[in-house]
Amino acid sequence: MQTILKIEELAQFILGIYLFSQLDYAWWWFPALLLTPDIGMLGYLISTKIGAFTYNLFHHKAIAIGIGLTGFYLDNPLLILIGVILFSHAAFDRIFGYGLKYPDSFKNTHLGRIGN
Secondary structure: HHHHHHHHHHHHHHHHHHHHOOOOOOHHHHHHHHHHHHEEEEEEEHHHHHHHHHHHHHOHHHHHHHHHHHHHHHHHHHHHHHHHHHHHHHHHHHHOOOOOOOOEEEEOOOEEOOOO
8 A cells, every 4th residue: 555655646746847847937946946845844843733733734735736726826926836846845755654744743644653
């Protein structure tokens, strides 16, 4: 099952690359911005509960899709870019087993414990 899920996430990451290629940005913006959603981890400096909230905010695919679709609706290329980067980053993370966080520990994710 893990292999199937990783293939699914890889397909979504490839979709993110394709969507980015349809935008009017230089190719180097994609790798340059790909890790920016990890800024959500800064919440862990305050507490695990806040950290889980901020991390999940930046790594939830429905939020990414909502931002991207809002960008399409408003014809706002920056919002589309943000949505594509958030979506791509979330898929990229999940390929490696980093899921949405529970508030008790950074290592406790919806995909299981990190490091087990």
